[in-house]
Amino acid sequence: xxxxxxxxxxxxxxxxxxxxxxxxxxxxxxxxxxxxxxxxxxxxxxxxxxxxxxxxxxxxxxxxxxxxxxxxxxxxxxxxxxxxxxxxxxxxxxxxxxxxxxxxxxxxxxxxxxxxxxxxxxxxxxxxxxxxxxxxxxxxxxxxxxxxxxxxxxxxxxxxxxxxxxxxxxxxx
Numbered sequence: 813x814x815x816x817x818x819x820x821x822x823x824x825x826x827x828x829x830x831x832x833x834x835x836x837x838x839x840x841x842x843x844x845x846x847x848x849x850x851x852x853x854x855x856x857x858x859x860x861x862x863x864x865x866x867x868x869x870x871x872x873x874x875x876x877x878x879x880x881x882x883x884x885x886x887x888x889x890x891x892x893x894x895x896x897x898x899x900x901x902x903x904x905x906x907x908x909x910x911x912x913x914x915x916x917x918x919x920x921x922x923x924x925x926x927x928x929x930x931x932x933x934x935x936x937x938x939x940x941x942x943x944x945x946x947x948x949x950x951x952x953x954x955x956x957x958x959x960x961x962x963x964x965x966x967x968x969x970x971x972x973x974x975x976x977x978x979x980x981x982x983x984x985x
Contacts, residue, residue: 905958907932910981913957917949924972925949934959934979940972950977958982 837845905913911929918927918936924945926937938946946966953959959979966975 899955899958902958905982907981907983910957910959914953914959914979914981917952917957921945921949929981932981932983933962934981936977936979937975938966938977939974940969941974942972946973953979 840848911934914929914934915927918925921938921941924939924941926939928935928937941949950961954961957979959981961977962980963978964975966973966977
């Protein structure tokens with residue numbers, strides 16, 4: 813048989829400490845009690861400020877900037893969703909049409925791009941291609957050839973980008 817020991821309540825264990833504190837408080841002079849009360853009040857105000865008011869104030873101060881950033885992100889996501897719907901609404905292209913559109917778009921880049929096509933994938937090697945030309949080419953490849961970028965290894969060198977882009981072309985219907 814096990815005996816159950818009754819534990820004293822937490823308030824009962826604090827009772828001797830409270831009595832000692834009350835005796836010590838009573839032994840203080842009125843001036844010392846006022847000083848300690850003011851110090852305790854100042855400490856309470858500091859805790860209230862640092863734990864309650866300052867964090868809320870900081871959230872209120874940062875909220876407009878965060879809201880603007882989130883609204884910009886939402887606008888970008890909506891424009892991407894609209895673009896995706898438009899791309900889905902376009903009629904499908906055959907692999908031959910896709911290949912011809914990719915070759916035409918790459919040929920417009922001149923000597924700065926070299927196309928190597930194997931099956932339904934194409935690798936385009938770029939040499940010092942300007943950023944705007946790269947952006948236009950990617951848009952044309954995605955829109956007209958319906959190709960999607962599978963892998964891109966580009967490095968910025970001087971005023972342009974060099975590297976390779978692997979594209980997946982649409983398969984036969």
